[in-house]
Amino acid sequence: MGGATGAIEPEREVLGMLSAWAAEASAGDLDALMAHYVPDIVSYDAIYALQFRGTEAYRAHWQGCLSACESMRFEIHDPRVAVSGDVAFAHYLAFCGGTGHDGSEHTGWMRATAGCRKIDGRWMIVHEHFSAPFDPISGKALFDLQP
Template sequence: MSSETLKATAELEVHEAFNQWLKGARAKNVDAILACYADDVIAYDAVIQLQFKGIQAYGKHWRFCMEMCGGDGIFEPAEPTIHVDNSLALLHCLVRCGGEQDGEVKTSWMRGTQCYVKRGGQWKIIHEHFSAPFDMESGNALFDLQP
């Protein structure tokens, strides 16, 4: 296969891995979500603490987050972009995420980045980062921004 074909194939594989992650997140299926990560994942999530090291710590965090939101999980990516180089890939996008609280759907747009590595023939997330911009004067997160 040509290098162009290999790259296109890898991009499709990473896109499918991302879709599996989305499917698990929307279903609030933590086991399905965690299947997308490498055991040694390092995650910078927007909730609770600066970083999570390893699948155990991040799994505990995912369970906590899923318990906080009622109803189905809302994870709607905008313009996911994938860059691949051999066995390393980067995906970034804006993600509208949230859930139901007290009978009301609450969402906000976040910035998301996932770094994948191909191990044993599978693309796994080795680093993930979700964040919201903030106002420097007030220190408040800007959850009402739109793409």
């Protein structure tokens, strides 16, 4: 992850949590990944549904994503974090996707935002939003854009 130099402690904690999240997603560790979300998470993921409410729905979504790929890849680039008390807001570019069971790679750049709260001394994701720019004429997502 780049862009975290000079961060004060709460920002570092949030960046550390997001870094762990990305590593666990890349490793396909569903239980560890889901431990970062509050039970009533609201997520606007970029694929399959308009929104996911609650860890049960989001876990099923993640399970589908992980089982569709031989391997996953999540990298956080240029993260920015703002913290006020027990609330944090982070945004970053995500290079993500996976290698299918046929060996074909489906990766690309996306935009990501995470809303977090510190609960019982631990930063948790309460809202997550992934999106991809799209071509309004064709309606196709533009995953091949470069930062």
